[in-house]
Amino acid sequence: MVRILTALRRNVAGAWGAAGERWLADLPDLLAGLAADWDLVLGPPYDLTFHYVAAVRCADGTRAVLKVGFELSVEAAALAAFDGRGAARLLRADPDRGALLLEQVSPGDRLRDLVPDRDPEATEVLAGLMRRLHVPPVAGLPTVLSQVSALDGHRGAVPADLVGPAAAAMRFLCATATREAVLHGDLHHDNVLRGTRDPWLVIDPHGLVGDPGYEIGSILFNPDPGDRDPALTALVPARLRQLSAALGEPVDRLAAWGFVKAVLSEVWTADSGGTPSRARDVAELLRPS
Structure with a gap:
């Protein structure tokens, strides 16, 4: 069962209107497809408000972060350019589905x-x-x-x-x-x-x-x-x-x-x-x- 945070629902609908509502309705199936295709075990979502971001475990046991949302192709291009130098690594991207698999930064204190x-x-x-x-x-x-x-x-x-x-x-x-x-x-x-x-x-x-x-x-x-x-x-x-x-x-x-x-x-x-x-x-x- 996918838990969609109230703030995420409000902000996505407010920012992207009807397209955002459709994306929210499709989000459970989108996450299930990504988990199957990328062999991920989904964890709970982080408390973020414009994208769905959750901890995941990869098939080899690696801990990572799945980020799904609108307009992530630019973020993917920037992370690819940084290539892990001072930035979380981009492990995988699917621009068509608006999905990024990212290195989990631990311990993660801000x-x-x-x-x-x-x-x-x-x-x-x-x-x-x-x-x-x-x-x-x-x-x-x-x-x-x-x-x-x-x-x-x-x-x-x-x-x-x-x-x-x-x-x-x-x-x-x-x-x-x-x-x-x-x-x-x-x-x-x-x-x-x-x-x-x-x-x-x-x-x-x-x-x-x-x-x-x-x-x-x-x-x-x-x-x-x-x-x-x-x-x-x-x-x-x-x-x-x-x-x-x-x-x-x-x-x-x-x-x-x-x-x-x-x-x-x-x-x-x-x-x-x-x-x-x-x-x-x-x-x-x-x-x-």
């Missing part, structure tokens, strides 16, 4: 547990992961600049005096990039797990190609972006200085990317009906950049 008491240590981990993940561009991934359309089309709750400058800055930063790489696209403390093969491994890449500076954006307003504690926002300048030194990137350029990504996050949140988060506070802090 990097967020180091914040705020050991924030410099967490920031150093993230910088080290970026140095490993940022391989040369590959085909099949969207560009960072493609995301500017969300800013151009926003007519909602995020003020125009944030959205307009963010769109202009994004175009400038992309045009002046000295190199491009494969990016995780949503690198932050909740997407980094403690492993055994490597000390820390990333999961859930969005998969983009572009200026590596874009990658630092999500770090600045995570973890817990819903928590608008000023003490967490106050970590941003120190994080920027540390990332600049570790990555060899100008601090003002990273601050500009941080502003862009914070505004983008707020636009996506507003467009999905959410309320302002700490990303708004970070955007205001970095606006002068």
Whole structure:
């Protein structure tokens, strides 16, 4: 019996409408087919909200993770490009069925547990992961600049005096990039797990190609972006200085990317009906950049 979490049902139906409802109705048969074809024993699902993700056991006894959902081909391409360097390994993929079989990262403690008491240590981990993940561009991934359309089309709750400058800055930063790489696209403390093969491994890449500076954006307003504690926002300048030194990137350029990504996050949140988060506070802090 497949247990479909309430949040998963609500979010899939909300994001994909009738297609999402059909996918949910077909999910038990889809999982049964994957288990048979890939010789898997399904375990309980994780408490995630936009994809069905469950622990599985493979025929040889290996523990792995099955992820099934919409639009996973880009994630598969990013994981294939990373090839296990700083990221969970992609063991198998079926794009037609929207299914990924992934390395199980164990013990799986999240990097967020180091914040705020050991924030410099967490920031150093993230910088080290970026140095490993940022391989040369590959085909099949969207560009960072493609995301500017969300800013151009926003007519909602995020003020125009944030959205307009963010769109202009994004175009400038992309045009002046000295190199491009494969990016995780949503690198932050909740997407980094403690492993055994490597000390820390990333999961859930969005998969983009572009200026590596874009990658630092999500770090600045995570973890817990819903928590608008000023003490967490106050970590941003120190994080920027540390990332600049570790990555060899100008601090003002990273601050500009941080502003862009914070505004983008707020636009996506507003467009999905959410309320302002700490990303708004970070955007205001970095606006002068």
